[in-house]
Amino acid sequence: MRDTSNPDDKLDPRRWIALIILLTGAFLPPLDFFIVNVALPSIRADFRASASTMQLIISGYATTYAVMLITGGRLGDLYGRRNVFLVGMIGFAAASALCGFAWSPAALVAGRIIQGFAAAIMAPQALASINAIFPDHEKSKALSFYALTFGVASMVGLFLGGALIALNIFGLGWRAIFLINLPVIAIAAPLASFMLRETRSEHPSKLDLGGALLVALALSALIAPLIEGREQGWSIWLLLMLCASPLLFVLFWRYERYVETAGGNPILEPSLLNVSGLKRGLTAAFFFYSLAAFWLVFSVYQQSGLGRTPFEAGLAILPAAAGFVLGPFASERVLRFFGRYSAAIGMGLQAGGLFATAALISSDYAQFLSLALFLIGAGQGIALPNLLKSVVQRVARPQSGLASGLINSTLQIGGAFAVALIGGLFFLILGSATDARSIGRAYSLAAVAIALCLLVAGWLSAGLPSNNAVRR
DSSP: OOSOOOOOTTOOTTHHHHHHHHHHHHHHHHHHHHHHHHHHHHHHHHHHHOOHHHHHHHHHHHHHHHHHHHHHHHHHHOOOOHHHHHHHHHHHHHHHHHTTTTSSSHHHHHHHHHHHHHHHHHHHHHHHHHHHHOOHHHHHHHHHHHHHHHHHHHHHHHHHHHHHHTTTEEEEGGGGGTTTTHHHHHHHHHHHHHHHHOOOSSSSOOOOOOHHHHHHHHHHHHHHHHHHHHHHHOOOOHHHHHHHHHHHHHHHHHHHHHHHHHTOSSOOOOGGSTTTTTTHHHHHHHHHGHHHHHHHHHHHHIISOOOHHHHHHHHHHHHHHHHHHHHHHHHHHHHHHHHHHHHHHHHHHHHHHHHHHHHHTSSSGGGGGGHHHHHHHHHHHHHHHHEEEEEHHHSSSGGGHHHHHHHHHHHHHHHHHHHHHHHHHHHHTTTTTSSHHHHHHHHHHHHEEEEEHHHHHHHHHHHHHHHOOOOO
8 A cells, every 4th residue: 555645746835734733642642541540539529429430530631541552543544533533632632521421330431431432433543643744854743742742641641630620710620630631522533624635555455344343242251351450359350351362363363364364455564573673662652651660659658658748759750850851952963973773772771761760769868859850851851752753663654554553552551561560569569668768668679670671671772683674
């Protein structure tokens, strides 16, 4: 297949304005994941909801989002990335309204699941469109802004959630964290319809519904137990789902090979993974997002160990936020000096920062913790755009949406594994202890485990071939 748009032939004069709109679509999904964490106590008090319902408010969104990313990316390739982006954005607004005006815990959980579905349709189009409308010499800068958005959304979510609840705008309380999306989308959606250029495969075909269903089942069987396992005590049904996931992936893979051999258009072309360096890049992405476990264990240390409020815990990660902001601006310069080793340099900085926090957190030199956190943020800001570029640019433009969904899904799966395994290790070591020193010791071991995962990711990314796939 060929793509209807080639940015090297004719530059889109509106591409930088379009980037702002695309980044809005990339910003909202992670924002709405993190912003809810701060509001959970208020939601629970308002609805008198159970702990399991509170978990569903988080996991319903996270699971649906991770499961549907590959299908969402493929939809953009087939039906037009602008069209699918708009459908996802409008759906996200409708789901946000349902959450904001939810009359019961069940309505809120339903709204969160729909939000996750809409986010998975919207988010891959941002990265895929950047890959389609920007020429190669501008792509690094555009991806740096994308990485900046990806990281800052998590930071803003923690601060904005606390601020909106504290301000209690119009007496809305926690509902404002969802309704704040509506004016943003009311501005962004009309602009998207005028400013985004449509890109898609030149010969689009029907969606592979069988493949979409099988990959959704396989990912659900894998991700749902990882997200719910610790909270649900690893019940038998979660273990059965986890055991079934490899079988479902094998069935999905065999079905996709059958569709491709028969001349059809599978949702994930098996031949795509033969592209030089793609499997290695995706494996690097899997280990890279082990950093998701850091936010969990560091937050527990701040709140349970030091007795800080969620808002104060958010303030504690300001140095990392500063690194997130500054890192992407250094990314292009790092790329010029270090070439294909740029992502590895960023991951090395992250690992160094994590090792430093492990050593400092329970020592007499905790005042240097801010510098270590800054290194973690800056490293992510440098590593992420270079990692994204190394993966997405390896596939032909008609498959940009699929590649975008694939790497985003891999990041989510890696994060879920890290939270389940490293988070589980943290709580296992901690046991019933509640004092700051014990929590600090458990944190240090978890931080070392995360740092080792990042070193593996750095080694994998450094070994990526420097040549790209044919850009047709």
